[in-house]
Amino acid sequence: MKAGQAYMxxxxxxxSAYATRHFSAALxxxxxxxxxxxxxxxxxxxxxxxxxxxxxxxxxxxxxxxxNKLNPSDFWAPYNIAELLLMEKKYxxxxxxxxxxxxxxGHEELVQFKIVFAESLQGKTDEAKRVLDTMKFPCDTPAYxxxxxxxxxAKKDEKQGKYWTHAxxxxxxxERCVSFYDALAGVGWLPMRNADGSVPEPAQLALPEGTPEAxxxx
Numbered sequence: 001m002k003a004g005q006a007y008m009x010x011x012x013x014x015x016s017a018y019a020t021r022h023f024s025a026a027l028x029x030x031x032x033x034x035x036x037x038x039x040x041x042x043x044x045x046x047x048x049x050x051x052x053x054x055x056x057x058x059x060x061x062x063x064x065x066x067x068n069k070l071n072p073s074d075f076w077a078p079y080n081i082a083e084l085l086l087m088e089k090k091y092x093x094x095x096x097x098x099x100x101x102x103x104x105x106g107h108e109e110l111v112q113f114k115i116v117f118a119e120s121l122q123g124k125t126d127e128a129k130r131v132l133d134t135m136k137f138p139c140d141t142p143a144y145x146x147x148x149x150x151x152x153x154a155k156k157d158e159k160q161g162k163y164w165t166h167a168x169x170x171x172x173x174x175e176r177c178v179s180f181y182d183a184l185a186g187v188g189w190l191p192m193r194n195a196d197g198s199v200p201e202p203a204q205l206a207l208p209e210g211t212p213e214a215x216x217x218x
Contacts (some may be wrong), residue, residue, distance in 0.1 A: 007037040014046060023050050041067040045076055052084055060084055075104040082114065091122040109135065109143035116147040117183060120154035128154065142168040146180035153189040165190060174199060 014029035027050060033043050048063030061084055068077035082097035095118035101111045112135050119128035128151050135144050145168030152160035165184070168177050181199065184190045191200045 004037060007033050007040070010036060011042060011046070018046060018050060021053070023054060026050055039070055041071040041074060041077065044070065045080060048080055048084075052080075052087055057084060057088055075101065075107055079107070079111075086114075086118060086121075089121075091118045094118040095122070095124075095127075109139060109141045113143035113147045113150075113180065117150045120150045121187060123154065125151060125154050142172045142177045142180050145171065146177070146184065150184060150189070153184065161189060169199065 010029050010033035014026045014033065017023070017026035017029060027047065030043050030047050030050075033040070044063045044067035048060045048067065051057070051060035051063060061081065064077050064080045064084065068074070068081070071077065078097070079101060082094055082101065085091075085094035085097055095115055098111055098114040098118060101107065104111070112131055115131045116128045116135075119125070119131065132147055132151055135147060137144050139145075145164050149161045149164035149168070152158075152164060165181070168180065174181075178193075178197075181190060182193065185192045193199055
């Protein structure tokens with residue numbers, strides 16, 4: 001993006017405020033960014049994310065739609081719109097929206113995870129399993145592990161849900177797993193992360209004795 005250093009400084013300041021959940025400050029910085037260079041999709045995507053965190057879903061959708069109009073070929077605006085449907089617990093609509101994102105190359109694993117997650121949340125575990133069976137393994141992201149975890153939790157198989165969570169964390173590390181972990185924690189399938197961002201102590205996610213080593217296929 002060639003928006004200039006002043007714009008990037010404002011956007012980075014907004015991102016820092018957003019990361020620490022100082023949403024009003026983040027919105028102020030985004031307003032500054034708009035004054036420097038208006039109509040940049042990144043500004044509107046972040047604004048939509050903030051509104052979504054504030055449960056201002058209509059304003060969030062408007063912001064994401066604005067970003068999408070500014071850059072129709074970009075993946076993230078339609079992804080954010082689909083994610084918003086998940087936040088609103090419109091799981092069927094979310095699954096359909098994520099399915100439309102399969103045309104974007106480079107995001108296949110993330111999209112498949114989201115479809116499995118949305119289908120599992122509405123109890124359509126057979127539909128979720130059909131998508132799960134098409135996912136690549138070995139995989140390039142934690143998506144396969146957490147898709148299996150979501151499907152297992154939806155099937156009331158807590159043992160396997162915990163197994164796949166441990167496996168994903170062990171193989172990819174917490175930093176790459178955060179968004180997947182938080183998705184499952186947000187619906188109560190996993191404990192929320194600690195205030196410092198770490199996952200709960202291993203004892204709280206302890207696997208039953210005899211569970212195979214993380215990374216092996218159960």
